[in-house]
Amino acid sequence: MPDLFAPVTIGAVNARNAIAMAPLTRQRADANGVPKPFVADYYAARATAGLIIAEGTQPSFQGQGYCRTPGIHTEDQIASWRRVTDAVHAQGGAIFLQVMHAGRIFHPLNRVIEGPGVAPSAIAAKGQMWTDQQGLLDMPTPRALEAPEIPALVDEFVTAAVNARKGGFDGVEVHAANGYLVNQFLATGSNQRTDGYGGSVAGRIRFAVEVTQGIAAAIGWDRTGIRISPGHMFNDLVDANPLETHLALLGTLDTASLAYVHLMLPDAFDPGLNNAGDPKALLQAIRGAVKGNLIAAGGYTPQTAQAALDSGTLQMVAFGRPFIANPDFVHRIRHGIALSDPNPDQFYTPGPEGYSDYPAAA
């Protein structure tokens, strides 16, 4: 039986246990998208995870939506990430980077560059976004990408992945979940294109397929993962048939060669945002379509995680919120030590408070 605390091979990574730290946006970069020095302390303290999947990170200034998120497209950003990955590796850990282009989930005040965000179609996401200057503001309408721009955008993701490897990351996770750009291409509500990147299921999955295949060709299939969230209507993301879309995507990708597919369950935060029906049935359908490693996240406990490994449903289980206040999460659950609760008011604040200052258990 696979043991949550026993080593497991995830693509090119020999993970020391089957516990992943889920990607967590924490907005601790400077105005140019350079991770601040204490970001290395935060990740190094969590290096006992089998695999850290570092937070959503933009492949370009155009890919930024929120304030103070990091990038992986300038020399300063790469150098700062190198200090993070060196610190994690010095502790014997492994770390992937999640590449995230926010697409229409943006506000101009949060960005270095002028002009609107880009998206498959010029359809604004309903909702508001935090800005440090003026608080919560409506998200404006994005500009629809012109067809000739799309190959360059795929290349932007590939370059970001190559940069991630230069920055010392063991691999890259494509963020195709939670309503950001790749997910916007997948879904009928946000993609109303009539060219080869929209319309039919084959058209809507094309961008995700090209990005993932392009990255895998550049850095290796065994260093490439993809995160999906079928039916999770976060960020106003609505698809007429999320399961059909994602089964087509997984059927087109060579999932046996990828490091992993990472499923974020749709009811992780709010069951009211679930457009995919019974999460257990969804998990089984996705399991059936993934020929290699499957990771899932969303409300797992050590017990439900072990059960998912025992049944062969998952090869690794990702935990998000528990890692925020428990840098030694693995040690604590292994020895039955009580977990600390995080302070949500400090999830996205700029400093080390509520971030790199949570202590390990005595």
Ligand SMILES: Cc1cc2nc3c(=O)[nH]c(=O)nc-3n(C[C@H](O)[C@H](O)[C@H](O)COP(=O)(O)O)c2cc1C
């Ligand atoms: C503060 C915060 C930031 C998050 N940022 C990201 C992110 O950058 N990328 C992503 O795919 N998911 C993100 N998520 C979702 C988590 O990765 C995870 O899937 C979710 O918290 C459910 O797992 P949990 O129940 O173990 O917390 C975030 C969640 C939280 C609470």
